[in-house]
């Protein structure tokens with residue numbers, strides 16, 4: 139009887155001891171393994187940080203190489219229907235896009251504000267003596283409402299930009315599409331009906 143009880147007790151003690159050792163085993167960590175884990179962690183962290191810096195530098199470089207030109211000179215800039223001048227009305231000016239939108243009897247023209255002489259910005263001087271006019275303040279070149287040169291040292295008439303009109307009547311001025319010309323021809327104007 140005593141033997142049986144001792145055997146049963148021994149088995150229970152053995153089972154309990156194995157459970158306790160198993161639990162301790164989970165918390166026990168080999169110092170060498172810890173060192174390896176730490177080294178791996180430090181290496182991964184350094185690689186991650188370097189990768190992040192390179193990715194940020196790459197993104198910044200990409201942004202410089204392919205800047206977003208929306209709304210800026212070089213892009214296509216919309217002019218809402220409400221801002222389109224009436225026929226022979228005062229020009230609409232877009233400073234960022236560097237153009238005047240004029241509405242001649244032949245249609246719309248987007249005139250590049252840069253003087254073809256030496257590059258000064260050409261202001262609109264308004265109807266003077268019954269004529270619309272643009273006059274360059276630098277050396278006095280003069281242009282009429284269509285951008286045609288009427289006087290001064292400029293070698294040609296004002297340059298103009300490509301225009302399309304969408305279904306809503308919004309005028310899309312492509313400020314990256316600049317055309318040169320000597321004189322004004324009605325075919326340069328884009329017909330527009332509001």
Ligand code: FES
Pocket residue numbers: 253254255256257258274275276277278279290291292
């Ligand atoms: S830059 Fe305009 S006239 Fe010289």
